[in-house]
Amino acid sequence: MSKLRAMTLEAATTPQSGVLDVPAGWRQGPGAYGGLVVASMMRAAEQAIGDATRTIRSVTSEIPAPVEPGRADFAVEILRAGKSVTTARVALKQNGETRAHAVVIAATARPGSGDAALSWNTLVPPSAPAWDSVPELPPSPMFPEFAQHFDFRIVEGVPAAGTPAQCIGWVKARDPGSRRDAAYLAAMIDVWFPMALVRAKQMRPMATIAFTLEIIGDVGDVDDAPLLYRGVSPVCADGYSFETRELWTADGRLLARNHQTFVIIK
Secondary structure (H helix, E strand, O other), rough: OOHHHHHOOHHOOOOOOEEEEEOOOEEEEEEHHHHHHHHHHHHHHHHOOOOOOOOOEEEEOOOOOOOEEEEEEEEEEEEEEEEEEEEEEEEEEEEEEEEEEEEEEEEEEOOOOOOOHHOOOOOOOOOOHHHHHHOOOOOOOOOOOOHHHEEEEEOOEEEEEOOOOOEEEEEEOOOOOOOOHHHHHHHOOOOOOOOOHHHOOOOOEEHHHEHHHEEEOOOOOOOOOEEEEEEEEEEEOOOOOEEEEEEEEEOOOOEEEEEEEEEEEE
């Protein structure tokens, strides 16, 4: 294993005492890929909240500048801590500049949440062959640096194919570490390429500027299992594409949904 592959996903996204040494080897362009950035802010928020009964339910984030390898400082403000919901604001700073920020909502399970009348899911998982029947995507110089840490199995939607902007496939972290939590889902749901690249006929540099995550299901029993991914981008205009992503377990449980705005750089 190369030195760039030696760090686990967990270690790469976990601040210590409000500081993260953003590792090399996880970049998409000049900065760390967006999932790593958002996951690190979520873990900083969890550390400040300090209540394991309040799990992260929703995250809204913007990444106005690249988060470069090296020291990143986190400032967390608890906006409100109620009986069951805590709302926290996180700013990630490098060289005195805010490079990313997020609002994180952590909450306990609500009484009566098991009531069938108040629990539903009308979404259907994508149809896909089993993980081990789909060939692994081979390394390529056109893929970003961070892709080396993940095993991709594409079922539908190849970059620069000029086809409708939808992608289905499997993804698995090569060395995830031990934690399976909301931050893990944030990191995993963002490893896939923007759907606008499927619609395009050539590779184009793009960057996430807005990232919203909804945690739907319990990820605690996922272990090292691959996750089934679906992404769609129904709209692209004025150099910005808008897409929705999902992560599912192999047995059809929806874990998370993600909405992103991408800027097409050139």
